[in-house]
Amino acid sequence: MSRTGPGARQVVSVENGFGYGVIGADPHVFPDRGPVYLLAEYGPASASSVGEAAWLTAQPSRLLNARFQVVDFTGRDRERSGLAAWRDSGGPGPTATWLHGPGGQGKTRPAARFAADSAAEGWKAMTATYGSGAILPRPGSQDLCLDGAVGLLLVVDYADRWPLSHPAWLFSNRLLHRQLPNRILLPARTAAPWPAARSALEEEAAAGTSDLASLPLDDQGGELGERRAMFTVARDCFAARYGLTDPSVIEPPDYLDRPDFGLVLALRMAAL
Incomplete structure (x- = not known):
C-alpha cells in the first residue's frame, strides 16, 4: 500500500x-x-x-x-x-x-x-x-x-x-x-x-x-593498535556487565599478533 x-x-x-x-x-x-x-x-x-x-x-x-x-x-x-x-x-x-x-x-x-x-x-x-x-x-x-x-x-x-x-x-x-x-x-x-x-x-x-x-584487523601491517583497542573496549563493556570496578587489571594477552586475532569474535572471546 x-x-x-x-x-x-x-x-x-x-x-x-x-x-x-x-x-x-x-x-x-x-x-x-x-x-x-x-x-x-x-x-x-x-x-x-x-x-x-x-x-x-x-x-x-x-x-x-x-x-x-x-x-x-x-x-x-x-x-x-x-x-x-x-x-x-x-x-x-x-x-x-x-x-x-x-x-x-x-x-x-x-x-x-x-x-x-x-x-x-x-x-x-x-x-x-x-x-x-x-x-x-x-x-x-x-x-x-x-x-x-x-x-x-x-x-x-x-x-x-x-x-x-x-x-x-x-x-x-x-x-x-x-x-x-x-x-x-x-x-x-x-x-x-x-x-x-x-x-x-x-x-x-x-x-x-x-x-x-571484510579484511582481518590490522591486515595492512599496523602495530596491532586496532586489536588492542577492540580488546580494551570489549573488556570494559563485559566488566561493566559483571560489576567489576577495575577492569584495567585484565591486560591484553601478549599474543595478539596471532592470525586468529584478526577476527573480531576472537578478540571479544579473549576479553570475555
Whole structure:
C-alpha cells in the first residue's frame, strides 16, 4: 500500500496466524508458510531492551551476540569509509555491494553502524530478513514510505543464507524502484552465492553491483593498535556487565599478533 494523501491507513485482518503489512512496498508471502522475507525500518535490538544483566551474563554467549550490541562499536574505519563512499557515489537508481568475510570477522556490527550513520544523514534505513525461521517483529505494519528521505539503504544480513530464487522477489519489490538513490548492502560469510545474486540484481532491479571483502584487523601491517583497542573496549563493556570496578587489571594477552586475532569474535572471546 502507498500513501495517496497526507496520511495512510492500513487494516490487516488475520485469523489463526500472524499479520504483517507494509506501507510503501510489496509484501511477498507464501500461501502456506508466511512471508518470503520481512521488511522493517532499521532499529537494532540493544542489550538494555532484551533483558536484565543477569539474563545476559547467565549465558556468556549472549554477550557475544552482535544483535544485542553489548560491546561499544569501535574501529573498522576502512569499512565505514568505503561503505560511505559507495553510498554517496552515483545518482538515482539502485546499486548493491556484497560485503563478505568469514564468520566472526565482524560484518553485522559495521553494517548496523553504517545503517545508523546513514539514518542520521537523512537516509531511510531498512532491513530485509529472510522469512523462514526468522524472529518475527511485533504484530503491526511497517511504514516504508520514503517521504523526505535522501535515499534508501536496505541491509540484507546473512544474504548467503537466502535460497537463490528468493532474492529475485526482493529485488523486484517496488520499494527499490523509486526516483531516489537506492543502496543495497548484502553482508555474507562467503562470496559463493554472489554471482547468482548479482545476476538477479541486474535483471530485476537494473542495479549496479560491486563487492567488498571484510579484511582481518590490522591486515595492512599496523602495530596491532586496532586489536588492542577492540580488546580494551570489549573488556570494559563485559566488566561493566559483571560489576567489576577495575577492569584495567585484565591486560591484553601478549599474543595478539596471532592470525586468529584478526577476527573480531576472537578478540571479544579473549576479553570475555
